[in-house]
Amino acid sequence: MPRTAPAGAVALAAAVAVLGSPGGGYGAHAAYAAEPSPQAGSAYRPAEGAKKVEGKPTTADAPLVDVGGVYSDTLGPGERLYRLGLDDNSSVYVSAVVQPPRGAKVGYGDGIEVEIITTEGRRCQNNTGRAGFGYDPVPVSAVAVRRLEEDAECQGRGTYFARVTRTAAKDSDQRAWPVELKIQREPGLGTGSAPTTAPSVRPSASPALPGTDPVARTGGTGFNDARALGSGVWRDDLRPGQTRYYRVPVDWGQQLGLSAEIAKAAMTKQYGSASNGLSVALYSPYRALVDSKETSYDGKQAGVTLPKTAPVAYENRFSSDAEVRGTRLAGWYYLAVTLGGKVAEFTEDATPVPLTLRVQVSGDAAKAPTYGESLSAAGFGVGADERNAARDGLTAPEAADAAENRSAMGVVAGVGFGAGALLLLVLGGWILLARRGRGTP
Secondary structure, three states: OOOOOOHHHHHHHHHHHHHHOOOOOOHHHHHHHOOOOOOOOOOOOOOOOOEEOOOEOOHHHOOEOOOOOEEEEEEOOEEEEEEEEEOOOEEEEEEEEEOOOOOOOOOOOOEEEEEEEEOOOOEOOOOOEEEEOOOOOOOEEEEEEEOOOOOOOOOOOEEEEEEEEEEOOOOOOOOOEEEEEEEEEEEOEOOOOOOOOOOOOOOOOOOOOOOOOOEEOOOEOOOOOOEEOOOEEEEEEEOOOOEEEEEEEEOOOOEEEEEEEEOOOOEOOOOOOEEEEEEEEEEOOOOOEEEEEEEEEOOOOEEEEEOOOOOOOHHHHHOOOHHHHOOOOOEEEEEEEEEOHHHHHOEOOOOOEEEEEEEEEEOOOOOOOOEOOOOHHHOOOOOHHHHHHHHHOOOHHHHHHHHHHHHHHHHHHHHHHHHHHHHHHHHHHHHHHHHHHHOOO
8 A cells, every 4th residue: 555645744845846936936036137128119018907998978878987996998089988986085086098009190289188077067176187299109198186175176975077088180090099097096184184285495406316337127018017116227228119117116205306318329321310309208106297308319329307306295286386296195106218209210220229217216205194094005105015116126017926926935934834843743753653663562
């Protein structure tokens, strides 16, 4: 009769097998580092678990979208409506990211608008967000805000509608494009802790950026797979028409300074120039544009430096300056860098152009406002997970995988310890029985 291994040995062997497997240890980080670079025109990576929805042209048929949810739809020129059920104790952000296909014709008059309206058809005050295109069909994001504010309109609990409108000139692309909707909720502050006035001074100093050796970090295709960065110098590559996304954690009281530089390209002509050759856009944790800048590029060195942001503060939301209003929340700030499509007219498309990013997060983290509920549960704020992701250069999906791996390692370590202890007990029993057996007639 074949001998059966003791249970402890089996468990220990299983634990060793898991620990030795490619996904059981720290090999995942090596896999992230070896990920291939997204190619020019790579499709925007949608949010995992995004639900399909079909917006309607009238409020009567508008589908319900839940606060805290992410949805995918398609949007042609015109407007679509979605129904919202809002509470009376939180601010709400409705973002729409429209994703033109590669090669789509767009113009400066084309764009997207998002607004929140009441069941009576009134626009909520100061909530509309707009975003426009340049020459390039790149993803753009617009955000409507229902800001929690005493004695203001649209504060009550009930039904509202999000209206998303795409504008396109007659000679622009008329096809329906993918659009991603994200509805985020910021809980209200605790009793007696809400500032109501904007800061009086808007810092405008140029950032003091690092000059250390660059470290390779490959950007993502959009907000959902943006590569995490911290303070430092980072290296990537761009091809004409390509946009790369990155994310930086900025805590309460901190400021963000950054620049983007592109080096000399492999030229196909002696001369060439693109007026919008390099574009940089900075987005807030709720995907609203904070600041942007562009410069021309002639195949030689070019760069863009954004002014240092205002320190992140709750009261920034009351500012009349849009750039200050965008820094109202701690969390991930997103950087989108685009190499203009026209650059392909005088450079080798097969040879990417070197990109250098210089990032500086300055200032000590200040005390967070006292919220009535967890801010991190709503997807905002900066904690250990965000700092670790920035240190390791992880995208959000990679960070989620790493967290699962750490959890699994904890379980395996517990199982391994228990199995080892059990195995020692079993072996001790065998030895004791063997000794007694030798002393028995």
